[in-house]
Amino acid sequence: MYTLYGYWRSSATYRVRCALELKGLSYVVKPVHLLAGGGQQLMEGYLALNPLGEVPTLVVTRPDGHEVALAQSVAILEYLEERHPEVPLLPAGAEDRARVRQLVEGVNAGIHPLQNLKVLKRLKGIFEGDQAAVEGWAREWIARGFAGLEVLVARHGGRHAYGDAPTLADCLLVPQIYNARRYGVAMQEFPRLSAVWEAANALPAFVRAAPEAQPDAQPDAPR
Numbered sequence: 001m002y003t004l005y006g007y008w009r010s011s012a013t014y015r016v017r018c019a020l021e022l023k024g025l026s027y028v029v030k031p032v033h034l035l036a037g038g039g040q041q042l043m044e045g046y047l048a049l050n051p052l053g054e055v056p057t058l059v060v061t062r063p064d065g066h067e068v069a070l071a072q073s074v075a076i077l078e079y080l081e082e083r084h085p086e087v088p089l090l091p092a093g094a095e096d097r098a099r100v101r102q103l104v105e106g107v108n109a110g111i112h113p114l115q116n117l118k119v120l121k122r123l124k125g126i127f128e129g130d131q132a133a134v135e136g137w138a139r140e141w142i143a144r145g146f147a148g149l150e151v152l153v154a155r156h157g158g159r160h161a162y163g164d165a166p167t168l169a170d171c172l173l174v175p176q177i178y179n180a181r182r183y184g185v186a187m188q189e190f191p192r193l194s195a196v197w198e199a200a201n202a203l204p205a206f207v208r209a210a211p212e213a214q215p216d217a218q219p220d221a222p223r
């Protein structure tokens with residue numbers, strides 16, 4: 001059994017939902033509010049589960065009742081891929097797999113850490129509360145990362161980010177594009193990435209994984 005601790009608008013949690021839904025796995029959602037009271041991810045009870053103080057955390061309950069908590073969305077995605085290969089999210093060949101992973105890391109290592117909540121909160125202090133400047137920063141780093149990813153997707157993409165079937169690359173790109181749209185990145189400059197977004201959201205799995213479809217969604221919440 002899987003229990004996913006996360007926040008509806010967290011793109012790292014959204015990645016894991018995409019994979020769980022594509023693989024047809026059932027899971028229980030435990031909301032962790034990233035803003036309430038300074039952030040539930042930083043509270044003692046949650047830190048015991050995930051000392052990194054971030055979402056997502058996937059808790060795996062084994063048949064004997066033993067629980068294992070896994071952090072870091074990409075580690076979780078790789079775990080799900082190993083445990084549930086029936087619906088593969090990585091292609092068969094080593095080079096193809098490496099190319100999917102380069103898209104994954106382009107988001108995970110290249111863009112996301114620069115626009116994560118804790119970074120934006122810290123910047124808001126540095127920019128003396130100027131929310132527009134903070135959002136400009138997020139837009140800049142997302143767009144800079146997307147410039148290269150657009151080329152890679154144009155080279156290797158098909159209907160989806162890598163070839164014609166959804167892969168882990170779509171599980172990373174779709175949530176990052178969600179963030180890009182939130183921060184007002186000019187997505188018309190990235191037609192291949194925009195096509196990845198459209199193709200994914202035509203699939204019920206991505207619709208079910210979307211932030212607004214989550215039980216803790218608050219579409220009018222402040223950033």
Ligand SMILES: N[C@@H](CCC(=O)N[C@@H](CS)C(=O)NCC(=O)O)C(=O)O
Pocket residue numbers: 009010011012013034039041053054055056071072073074108116117118119
């Ligand atoms: N590399 C981590 C990033 C996790 C992460 O930063 N999650 C964000 C939400 S998308 C978070 O929990 N932020 C809490 C904070 O910034 O205080 C992963 O992929 O799981």
